[in-house]
Amino acid sequence: MPDQNVKELTTDDAPIKARGLEGVIALESELSSIDGQEGKLIYRGYDINDLAEGASFEEVVYLLSNGELPTRDQLDDLRQQLRSERTLPTPVMEFLRNIPDDAHPMAVLQTVVSALGLYDDEANAMDEASNRRKAVRILAQIPAIIAAFDRLRKGLEPIPPLEDGSMAHNFLYMLNGEEPGEAAERTFDVCLVLHADHGLNASTFTNRVIGSTMSDMYSAIPGAVGALKGPLHGGANREVMRMLLEIDEQGADPAKYVREKLAAGERVMGFGHRVYRTMDPRAAILRDMVQELSEKEGAMKWYEYSMAILETMRDEKGIDPNVDFFSASTYYQLGIDPDLFTPIFALSRTAGWTAHLFEQWADNRLIRPRAEYVGKRDRTFVPIDQR
Numbered sequence: 246m247p248d249q250n251v252k253e254l255t256t257d258d259a260p261i262k263a264r265g266l267e268g269v270i271a272l273e274s275e276l277s278s279i280d281g282q283e284g285k286l287i288y289r290g291y292d293i294n295d296l297a298e299g300a301s302f303e304e305v306v307y308l309l310s311n312g313e314l315p316t317r318d319q320l321d322d323l324r325q326q327l328r329s330e331r332t333l334p335t336p337v338m339e340f341l342r343n344i345p346d347d348a349h350p351m352a353v354l355q356t357v358v359s360a361l362g363l364y365d366d367e368a369n370a371m372d373e374a375s376n377r378r379k380a381v382r383i384l385a386q387i388p389a390i391i392a393a394f395d396r397l398r399k400g401l402e403p404i405p406p407l408e409d410g411s412m413a414h415n416f417l418y419m420l421n422g423e424e425p426g427e428a429a430e431r432t433f434d435v436c437l438v439l440h441a442d443h444g445l446n447a448s449t450f451t452n453r454v455i456g457s458t459m460s461d462m463y464s465a466i467p468g469a470v471g472a473l474k475g476p477l478h479g480g481a482n483r484e485v486m487r488m489l490l491e492i493d494e495q496g497a498d499p500a501k502y503v504r505e506k507l508a509a510g511e512r513v514m515g516f517g518h519r520v521y522r523t524m525d526p527r528a529a530i531l532r533d534m535v536q537e538l539s540e541k542e543g544a545m546k547w548y549e550y551s552m553a554i555l556e557t558m559r560d561e562k563g564i565d566p567n568v569d570f571f572s573a574s575t576y577y578q579l580g581i582d583p584d585l586f587t588p589i590f591a592l593s594r595t596a597g598w599t600a601h602l603f604e605q606w607a608d609n610r611l612i613r614p615r616a617e618y619v620g621k622r623d624r625t626f627v628p629i630d631q632r
C-alpha cells in the first residue's frame with residue numbers, strides 16, 4: 246500500500262512525488278527495521294532491547310555486516326582485526342596537529358576520514374575482500390581521529406591506542422588518558438550498540454547514494470558524516486546538551502523554557518522523528534541509563550530537566566523524544582564534551598554505513614530520483630551585452 250503522503254505526479258512522466266522522500270521505499274534492506282507505530286527497532290531480526298542488554302558493539306558490527314551473530318572465534322577474530330588497525334597513519338596524525346583548535350569536530354572527522362583514503366593502498370579497490378578490510382580499518386581509526394583531535398585542541402598529546410580492550414574501552418582511554426571503569430565502558434558500549442543502524446535515515450541514504458555510483462568507501466563515509474552533522478539529524482544531540490546547559494545556567498524552569506521556545510516557533514531538539522509516532526525505543530533505553538548514572542553519581546539535575554522537558558513536549562505538542570534526547574545527558578555524564586556527541590554517533594553509525602555499502606554493492610542500481618521542474622520555460626536567450 247503506498248503511503249498516503251505519496252501523491253501521483255501527472256507531469257514529466259515521474260510516477261510519484263513525495264516531499265523529503267517521505268514514505269518512499271527506495272530500496273530493499275535486510276539490515277534494520279523500524280516499526281514507527283509500535284516503537285520497535287530490529288537489527289537483522291534481533292530486537293534492539295535484547296542487543297542493548299546482551300551484545301557488545303563489536304558483536305553488532307559483525308551482525309550488521311555478516312547477517313548473523315558471531316561465534317566466540319569469529320568475534321575474537323574481528324576484535325583482533327579492529328585492534329590491529331587502530332593506529333592512524335603518521336601523515337594523518339601530522340595533519341591533525343595542524344587543524345585549527347576551533348574547527349567543527351564533524352568537519353574534522355569528515356576531512357580526516359577522507360584523508361585516510363590517501364594513505365590506503367586499497368582505497369580504490371572495489372573487490373569484496375578489500376572493501377571488508379577497509380570497513381574494519383575506517384571503523385577502527387575513527388575513535389583515534391576523534392580522541393586525537395580533542396586532545397590536541399586542549400593542548401594535550403594524543404594517546405596511542407591500547408593493544409587490547411574493546412572499542413569502547415580504548416576510545417575512552419584515548420580520550421581521557423585513563424582507563425575507564427567497567428560501568429562507564431558498559432554505558433558507552435550500549436550507546437554504540439544503539440546508534441549502529443537505523444533504516445534508511447538521511448546519512449545512510451547519502452552513503453548508499455554515493456556507493457550506488459560505484460564510488461569508494463572513502464568517498465561514501467565522509468559524505469555520510471556530512472549528512473549526519475546537520476542539526477535535524479545527528480547534530481541534534483549536541484543541541485540538546487546546549488539547551489540543558491542553558492537551562493542550568495539561567496536557572497530556568499525547564500517546562501517554561503520549552504513553552505517559550507515553542508511559542509517562538511522554534512523546534513526543541515531531540516524530539517520528533519520522521520518514522521516514529523511513539524517513543525523511540527533507543528530513547529527509552531537511554532532514559533533508564535541516564536537515571537541510573539545520575540543516581541549513582543548523586544547528581545539528578547540533567548535527568549530531572551530532561552524529564553520535565555519530555556512531559557512538556559508531550560503535553561504541548563504530543564511529540565516524543567528520539568535517540569538524541571537522552572544520549573546527550575548520558576555522554577555528558579561520562580565527561581564527554583558536547584561537540585563530540587555527534588562524532589561519537591558517527592563512530593557507531595559507521596558500522597551501519599559500511600554494512601549498507603556491502604548490501605548496496607551486492608545488488609547495485611544507481612540511485613537517481615527525479616525533481617519536478619517548477620521553473621520558467623520557453624525564455625528567449627539575450628546575449629550578455631544586451632542584458
Ligand code: COA
Pocket residue numbers: 265476477478479481511512513514515516517518519520562564567568569
Ligand atoms: N519541536 C517542535 N515541533 C516539532 C518538532 C520538534 N522537535 N519536530 C516536529 N515538530 C512539529 C513540526 O513543527 C510540524 O508541526 P506543524 O505540522 O504544526 O508545522 C510537525 O511536528 C511535523 O514536523 P516535520 O518537520 O514535518 O516532520 P519531519 O518528519 O520532516 O521531521 C525531524 C522530523 C526529526 C526533522 C523533526 O522532528 C525535528 O526537526 N526534530 C528536531 C531535531 C532532532 O531531534 N533530530 C534528530 C532526529 S533523530
